[in-house]
Amino acid sequence: MTSAGTHSPPAAATARPWWQDMVLYEVHLPSLRDGDGDGIGDLHGLIESLDYLAHDLGVTALWTGPFFRSPLLDQGFDIADHCDVEPRFGDLATVDRLLAEARARGLRVIVDYVPNHTSDQHPWFQASRSSREDPKRDWYVWADARPGAELPNNWTSEAGGSVWEYDEPTGQFYLHSHLSEQPDLNWRHPGVRAAMLDVLRFWLDRGVDGFRIDVAHMLMKDPELRDNPPNPHGRNVYDLQHPDFDAQLHVNDRMHPDLHGVLRDMRRVVDAYPGDRVTIGEIESMGWTDWAAYFGAADELHLPFAFKLIETAWEATALRATVAELEAALPDGAWPILALGNHDRPRLATRLGRAQARVAAMLLLTLRGTPTLFYGDELGLVDQPVPLAAQRDAFGFTPGGVSRDPTRMPMPWSDAPNSGFAAPDVAELWLPVCREYATRNVAAQLAQPGSELGLYRSLLRLRVGSPALRAGSWTPYEPVPPEVLAYVRAAGDERKLVALNLTDRPSRVALGTAGTIALATGADRTGEPVRDALVLAPDEGVIVDLERRDDQEETSR
Ligand code: GLC
DSSP states (O other), X not given: OOSXXXXXXXXXXXXXXXXXXXXXXXXXXXXXXXXXXXXXXXXXHXXXXXXXXXXXXXXXXXXXXXXXEOOOTTTTOSOSEEEEEOTTTOOHXXXXXXXXXXXXXXXXXXXXXXXXXXXXXXXXXXXXXXXXTSTTGGGBOEEOOOTTSSSSOOOBOTTXXXXXXXXXXXXXXXXXXXXXXXXXXXXXXXXXXXXXXXXXXXHHHHTOOEEEXXXXXXXXXXXXXXXXXXXXXXXXXXXXXXXXXXXXXXXXXXXXXXXXXXXXXXXXXXXXXXXXXXXXXXXXXXXXXXXXXXXXXXXXXXXXBOTTTTTSOSSXXXXXXXXXXXXXXXXXXXXXEEESOOTTSOOHHHHHOHHHHHHHHHHHTTSSSEEEEETTGGGTOOOOOOOGGGOOOGGGTSTTOOOOGXXXXXXXXXXXXXXXXXXXXXXXXXXXXXXXXXXXXXXXXXXXXXXXXXXXHHHHHHHHTOHHHHHOEEEEXXXXXXXXXXXXXXXXXXXXXXXXXXXXXXXXXXXXXXXEEEEESSSOOTTOEEOSEEEEOTTOEEEEEEOSOOGGGGSOO
């Protein structure tokens, strides 16, 4: 971090770990590709997709999505055995094959680690609920109703309603921050800590490159279980959460400072292994100071997600402020991870429209930080309604619940029946086939350089080959018209101006220096020289290779 407008790479830039240079691809496993003929995506299908990911698209790492034993009420985030594979996805040998095949293509593999809760089918919970005296009783959070009240406190769940479920056999309530079938583990119990750290070791021993840690901000709760205060702000329109959840400020049911000790424990386990394994944290959108605390003193998460970026209005001033705030909050030597979509939110092209989704791709792949792509966004997929009878996400079955299935359609690989996601004769898919598959699919877009996939391929090649885009400084470029977000990425002699027109009106950016267009999101302008001004078409983003220094970009934010 520097005090001026320019943010330079840390001093240790010469020895960058691989995960600072990675482009991560989020696979939603049940939805990527069915490799064994049962209509649900699986590890075999993922292995079949590796050539596409590594060579056609050009990402450098994949995040698998949970593949552990699970009743799949929450797409596998409800785990019944952390150290075995759900048979619908494959088995341990398939995981080993995935790791080997990915490695052979130069791809890193990040797997999910879900420490906050288990499935109610997990043997630990079965034991815990069996009797108040069971040695595993306190592995979960049990409580009595508060005197004179019906429940232990007022906390609301992400899936709607109270977090407390009464369990008849032992006459107490257990805590579940999500579905009632997902009881929360009690990380204050040393047995839980030891067993869950062993889960990390199990997968590290098998050779994974790192973990995406589920809801890392939730691991510790207020030990006194104090009520949450009401939320004066209203709903979060970016996240597909139950309206009940937003009724209160979640200050006591998550983000307790003790969780940082847990993250340090996890980090110690991971750091004990060779090969720079990485920890990526899913932490909810929060203030920048709170976010920065998840790096610890470089001894907690390597990469806590900065979801504020997703939740920033699609408007130049707001986006510039968010990126500048992130850069300013980033601890020395720390590195951010960025995403503009994931399996819990409406798709990028749904939120912004297809034209601006292309501009968003350019933003994500030219910011200073590790970009994470959500499967199918590279095709410009939009959410699609899923009939109730075909829905899978149990979050949609709670009273008033919101299903995330519309975001999670089967990946359309071709125009074949079942869209190449499954063999043509498979009768039923995990979720209904993508409605646009006949024209919007991987095979079709690979043949069209102007397609969304063509744009992502070009952006990825540019980023991977550019020290400035991968690792260089980030400086806002000003002045620009209000509809434009512009910044310079620079390293050594290389200086790239990124100018994004966030509106559907034409725009013009005055330049103090000449350059050559490296890539544009719309019509092909590669190689076009620019001199005094850069003219931007409606909904167009452009990357320009600048010829020499320009005083303009040094103006402060
Ligand atoms: C995370 C996951 C989400 C899941 C929840 C409970 O937020 O991203 O999909 O439902 O955790 O595990």
